[in-house]
Amino acid sequence: GDSVTQxxxxxxxxEGLPVMLNCTYQTIYSNPFLFWYVQHLNESPRLLxxxxxxxxxxxxxxxxxxxxxxxxxxHLQKSSAQLSDSALYYCALSPISGGNYKPTFGKGTSLVxxx
Amino acid sequence: xxxxxxxxxxxxxxxxxxxxxxxRQTNSHNYMYWxxxxxxxxxxxxxxxxxxxxxxxxxxxxxxxxxxxTQEDFFLLLELASPSxxxxxxxxxxxxxxxxxxxxxYFGSGTRLTVL
Numbered sequence: 001g002d003s004v005t006q007x008x009x010x011x012x013x014x015e016g017l018p019v020m021l022n023c024t025y026q027t028i029y030s031n032p033f034l035f036w037y038v039q040h041l042n043e044s045p046r047l048l049x050x051x052x053x054x055x056x057x058x059x060x061x062x063x064x065x066x067x068x069x070x071x072x073x074x075h076l077q078k079s080s081a082q083l084s085d086s087a088l089y090y091c092a093l094s095p096i097s098g099g100n101y102k103p104t105f106g107k108g109t110s111l112v113x114x115x
Numbered sequence: 116x117x118x119x120x121x122x123x124x125x126x127x128x129x130x131x132x133x134x135x136x137x138x139r140q141t142n143s144h145n146y147m148y149w150x151x152x153x154x155x156x157x158x159x160x161x162x163x164x165x166x167x168x169x170x171x172x173x174x175x176x177x178x179x180x181x182x183x184x185t186q187e188d189f190f191l192l193l194e195l196a197s198p199s200x201x202x203x204x205x206x207x208x209x210x211x212x213x214x215x216x217x218x219x220x221y222f223g224s225g226t227r228l229t230v231l
Contacts, residue, residue: 033218044205044222045158090157094218101146101165101211102173103220107157 002027006091006106013113019063019078021109023091026072034067034074035092035103045090048076081113118142121206121223128196129231136191136226138206146211147189148220149173149181151202158205164189165211196230203227 007022025034033052037045049060051067051074058065063078074091091106119140128134140147148163160173162181170181178200180192193200204227207220 035219037220044224045220046222047219050219092220101209101218102160102163102171103148103209103218105158105160107155 002029002032002093002095002102002104004091004093004104004106006089007109008107010110010112013081013111015083015113015115016080019076019081019085019111021076021089021091021111023065023074023076023106024072025074025091025093025104027093027095027104029095031095033094034065035090035094036063036065036074036076037090037092037105039088039090039108041087045088048089081111083113083115086111086113119206119208119221119223121204121226123226124224125227125229127229127231130197132193132196132230134193134196134228136193136204136206136228138189138191138223139187140189140206140208140221141187142208142210142221143186144208144210144221145186146209147183148207148209149179149189149191150205150207151175151200152205152225153202161191193228196228198230201228201230 003026035050036048038048039045051058054069089109094103122137149161150158159175163171164183183189206223
């Protein structure tokens with residue numbers, strides 16, 4: 001079945017340093033949608049950004065990611081971390097063919113940004 | 116923005132108890148999902164459905180039943196609750212018609228269940 005592997009566990013950064021959270025995936029489908037969801041403390045997950053197009057950079061709220069089908073990767077980046085970026089981040093995959101809408105989530109990466 | 120409402124927000128029960136978690140979405144989405152969230156495991160899919168009367172088994176279904184009574188309503192049932200089912204439960208919905216924003220999941224605010 002499908003699988004998503006993320007940077008595991010906890011990532012701790014100093015404010016102002018760049019953010020890079022890794023995400024790789026495996027799927028039998030040739031055209032998956034890849035997502036990053038963000039969950040702040042005591043909130044529910046919400047969409048941060050998503051992509052379907054190979055080699056196209058997607059940006060939202062200062063974060064960006066590029067889907068690379070050749071390496072099955074969708075890493076999340078930001079040039080300068082802010083305290084408010086502290087949250088739990090999930091990478092997820094959703095096939096869009098074959099009538100299968102069962103999304104697959106990674107285990108999540110907890111990002112803590114400190115002053 | 117899609118609206119997904121879960122109830123109750125918090126629930127405490129005892130081992131062997133009977134619990135029903137409710138979820139309603141008001142955006143005519145086709146797909147609805149039940150997840151549990153636990154530290155170290157992330158979001159794990161319990162059951163999902165693509166329409167009224169339909170039920171699909173997720174990745175961690177043991178000990179859970181689910182029922183989709185209408186397009187809007189999806190229930191998660193724990194008939195003999197156990198302490199291992201203590202968790203934060205999220206319901207989500209998606210359009211599921213293919214392309215564009217159809218695959219985006221919209222989450223409810225969660226139900227925290229404690230089984231003593």
